[in-house]
Amino acid sequence: MVDLSDALHRAGVPVRFASALAAACHQYQINTPLRMAAFIGQCSHESGGFRTLNENLNYSAQGLRNTWPSRFPDDATANAYARQPEKIANKVYGGRMGNGPEASGDGWRYHGRGLIQLTGKANYQAAGAALGVDLVANPDLAATPKYAALTAGWYWDTHKLNALADKQDNTAITKAINGSTLGLIDRQRRISDLLEKLQ
Structure with missing residues (x-):
């Protein structure tokens, strides 16, 4: 890797993310064109082309019912939470992933x-311990370019996604990141475009 940061910028990665992603690639052995294209392509999709680093929780009532049918089983419940991101996060993430109950505010504090x-608080704690930074006390650090890239690298590494990238199994990578194959076509397009530019 001669100058990965420069190569990533030439491949269309915004300057403010290029060096952070290069550091994450170096730290987590994302060190072949297949691995880099898969990792950065997935990051690009998840962040809307590197435009957003915070989960969008501004759901309509119908969106809540479609996304979390067990938590919003009827219109009355969904309407009470619709278009209130903080309240939604506390309900859907409360009491899981290391978070306290809904009233604790952990769902919003440790939203995506x-x-x-x-x-989730458990992931903030584990990633922070691995990176030597207190993300539990400072969760907003995860939305800075440096830690946005490093936490993505940490997640990639802990889920052993380099092995899937080596096999070009973008479907399995997408499921590991998203829990489903949502956005698979866009992810594959981004990965293919990057692979072409990084080889």
Whole structure:
């Protein structure tokens, strides 16, 4: 890797993310064109082309019912939370992923941030311990370019996604990141475009 940061910028990664992603690639052995294209392509999709580092929780009532049917089983419940991101986060993430109950505010405090959305107090704690930074006390750090990239690299590494990238199994990578194959076509397009530019 001669100058990965420069190569990433030439491949269309915004300057403010290029050096952060290069550091994450170096730290987590994301060191072949296949691995880099898969990692950065997934990051690009998850962040809307590196435009957002915070999870969008501004759901309509119908969106809440479609996304979390067990938590919003009827219109009355959904309407009470619709278009209130903080309240929504506290309900849907409360009492899970290391978060306290809904009333604790942990759901919002540890909502998704970063290039691969770091979500839940347990993940903030584990990523912070691995990176030597207190993300539990300072969760907004995960929405800065440096830690957005490093937490994405940490997630990639802990889920052993380099091995899937080596096999070009973008479907399995997408499921590991998203829990489904949502956005698979866009992810694959981004990965293919990057692979072409990084080889």
